[in-house]
Amino acid sequence: MKVALLEEYGGIPEVAEADVPLPGDGESLIKVSFASLNPVDLRIAAGNFYSGSPNLPYVPGSEGVGTVVNSSNRPEGSRVRFGSARPGAFAEYVVASEPSLLEIPDGLPEEDAATLGVPGIAAYLSLVDAAGFVQGERVAVLGATGVAGSVATQLAAILGAGSVVALGRNADVLKHVTQLARKSSDACSYVLLDNKPAELLAKEIVEAAGGPVDVVIDPLWGTPALAALLALNKGGRLVNLGESAGSELSVPSALLRSKQAKILGYSNFGVPLDRHNEALSVLMNYVLEGKLEVSHSIFGLSSIGEAWTIQRGSPGRKLLISPVA
Secondary structure, eight states: OEEEEBOSTTSOOEEEEOOOOOOOTTEEEEEEEEEEEOHHHHHHHTTOOTTOOOOSSBOOOSOEEEEEEEOSSSOTTOEEEEOSOBSOSSBSEEEEEGGGOEEOOTTOOHHHHHHHHHHHHHHHHIIIIISOOOTTOEEEETTTTSHHHHHHHHHHHHTTOSEEEEEESOHHHHHHHHHHHTTTOSOEEEEEOTTOOHHHHHHHHHHHHTSOEEEEEESOOHHHHHHHHHTEEEEEEEEEOOOTTOSOOOOOHHHHHHHTOEEEEOOGGGSOHHHHHHHHHHHHHHHHTTSOOOOEEEEEGGGHHHHHHHHHTOOSSEEEEETTO
16 A cells, blocks of 8 residues: 655655555554644654654554444444554555544535544643633634634634634634634634734734633744733633744743633643544534534645645645545
8 A cells, every 4th residue: 555654754754655554453444535634743753742753764644534444343334533543644544443433424524524633622622621611701712723723713602702812824814714703603803913012912812802811722832822811811721732833931920820820731642532532523513513614625645745845834724635636
């Protein structure tokens, strides 16, 4: 079978040949329809990811969707979403543990299911579980032009936020994300980051939200996170799930104490697989109901290098790799 193989950390995967993996007890062989390219795949491939990187060479890809070819528990042809699989998602066939598989609902296109995965789980669980969002609270989403940020913005509106403010650097994408969120709530607006100082950005967040915000979903860190902390209501929570705007931030102690604010860290790696699948089931139903939408582009496996390069530039949409395209 064909796979995308990474030969060196920091490099770009290239198409290679490999043996079709054989399933063991409790595993299913899956023919991959779409594998999702996520920012975390690039960080792992850089060789310095905080939780470690596989030994070289290896097949990248942390998730995808496909059809069951061989399984002791699932009918042949079942459409499933898989997470961790071997040799890696960017392959024609993978083997995944059966308990980790999630059936794709009837009527939901496989490519739509593939857009949700890692970023959808992070958006849902950072808002619902980590932040403990309560209906009516004001929410600000940093990095709303990314997939996780877009999903978080739409989710906040779906779940009944008092107001939702989307923040990012691409005005066109921000407008699109805000329009999607407005399908569920008119109380959605956006603010451009544009390298503004934290104090000015905080003022714009508060004005757009109609008051200090209660919850911040933050895949950026850096100056935008400081601005969001300044814009927090008393008892507000900021959930950090990334560092696209910087890995370090100096936060005044008085700011946290005066607001009695909470800064919480979130990672999908710390959440059990069954909770992943519970979150994905909710998201898939929202897509079926027409409440949630994620833009995507599809690349063939032979175009993995092109997709990889585009992903490095924050494309503002989900990139999917199809071995059959």
